[in-house]
Amino acid sequence: MINDKKVLFSAMQSTGNLTLGNYLGALKNWTTLCDEYECFYAVADLHSITVRQEPAEFRKRARNLLTLFIAAGIDPEKNCLYYQSHVSGHAELSWILNCFTYMGELNRMTQFKDKAAKHADNINAGLYTYPVLMAADILLYQADVVPVGKDQLQHLELTRDIAQRFNSIYGDVFTVPEPYIGKSGARVMSLQDPTKKMSKSDENQNGSIYLMDDPDTIMRKCKRAVTDSEGCVRYRDEQPGIRNLIDIYCACNDLTPQEVEKEFDGKGYGDFKMAVGESVISVLKPLQDRYQDLSKNKDYIDRIVKENAEKAGYYANKTLRKVKKKVGFTEMIR
Numbered sequence: 001m002i003n004d005k006k007v008l009f010s011a012m013q014s015t016g017n018l019t020l021g022n023y024l025g026a027l028k029n030w031t032t033l034c035d036e037y038e039c040f041y042a043v044a045d046l047h048s049i050t051v052r053q054e055p056a057e058f059r060k061r062a063r064n065l066l067t068l069f070i071a072a073g074i075d076p077e078k079n080c081l082y083y084q085s086h087v088s089g090h091a092e093l094s095w096i097l098n099c100f101t102y103m104g105e106l107n108r109m110t111q112f113k114d115k116a117a118k119h120a121d122n123i124n125a126g127l128y129t130y131p132v133l134m135a136a137d138i139l140l141y142q143a144d145v146v147p148v149g150k151d152q153l154q155h156l157e158l159t160r161d162i163a164q165r166f167n168s169i170y171g172d173v174f175t176v177p178e179p180y181i182g183k184s185g186a187r188v189m190s191l192q193d194p195t196k197k198m199s200k201s202d203e204n205q206n207g208s209i210y211l212m213d214d215p216d217t218i219m220r221k222c223k224r225a226v227t228d229s230e231g232c233v234r235y236r237d238e239q240p241g242i243r244n245l246i247d248i249y250c251a252c253n254d255l256t257p258q259e260v261e262k263e264f265d266g267k268g269y270g271d272f273k274m275a276v277g278e279s280v281i282s283v284l285k286p287l288q289d290r291y292q293d294l295s296k297n298k299d300y301i302d303r304i305v306k307e308n309a310e311k312a313g314y315y316a317n318k319t320l321r322k323v324k325k326k327v328g329f330t331e332m333i334r
């Protein structure tokens with residue numbers, strides 16, 4: 001508990017451009033959680049170097065992601081937005097937790113297997129222990145809840161196992177986190193292959209709408225979205241393309257699928273796709289404007305980065321001191 005609130009932790013990597021899926025599925029909901037939770041959101045830059053990064057580009061992207069968090073409506077005075085690499089406790093706790101994680105557990109992680117197959121020339125130890133760093137992120141803040149996508153659930157399960165194992169040896173040190181199940185965000189699928197999640201790392205750029213896409217691009221991508229030959233706007237498993245567009249339209253306009261079916265009853269896909277495009281444009285435009293304003297305000301962002309790193313560091317150190325003592329490290333003489 002911090003300030004009588006439960007603690008929520010989540011993080012995102014700055015690799016790849018954020019998509020409409022990241023916004024509707026995660027960021028948009030993150031903006032309101034601070035009423036109920038003490039929220040920490042990190043730019044997971046330590047995780048990103050498990051894949052080779054070009055330094056200048058990497059630095060720029062990390063800053064852009066942090067700026068986007070704010071542009072998306074996450075108030076940096078009420079939420080702790082910071083770079084993971086600014087708080088050394090993440091790496092320190094990660095090492096300690098490595099010694100409480102079994103290789104057998106890491107061998108079972110499906111994301112590791114996928115990534116190892118994708119980056120066969122760079123299967124580094126960091127890629128393998130990536131889930132342990134995630135566990136450290138979460139446990140460092142004694143997080144009660146973690147909003148994660150389905151693809152990260154296995155890592156959260158592992159985090160719980162590590163926390164419970166540690167607690168059973170040393171007493172109650174860590175809060176055992178739960179997945180955040182609240183008003184869940186929309187699950188947005190690729191516009192080109194509606195059986196796949198819309199992803200910032202998709203090679204097919206037409207499958208994803210990026211948060212910084214201009215209106216023409218957004219409209220073009222919506223018009224080209226893969227659908228079917230049924231010809232009616234129905235929310236059914238048999239029409240995954242249309243179903244996905246309905247989900248997007250619902251999330252943008254706060255509607256239910258039934259309301260959308262009714263609105264487009266008897267209308268063609270052309271009209272519907274156009275309406276979806278317009279909705280997406282009107283949701284993204286204010287975000288893009290704020291982003292442009294914030295990008296010009298270097299001093300403001302710098303202040304946020306500094307203050308929030310200090311705040312995160314304060315809570316991280318509290319946990320870390322406790323952990324080190326429990327493990328039996330000798331205290332530093334000051």
Ligand code: TRP
Pocket residue numbers: 009010011012013044047133134137138146147148152
């Ligand atoms: N690995 C997560 C992703 O790529 C990002 C992440 C890092 C994270 N640490 C975390 C998410 C802790 C939730 C909690 O999506």
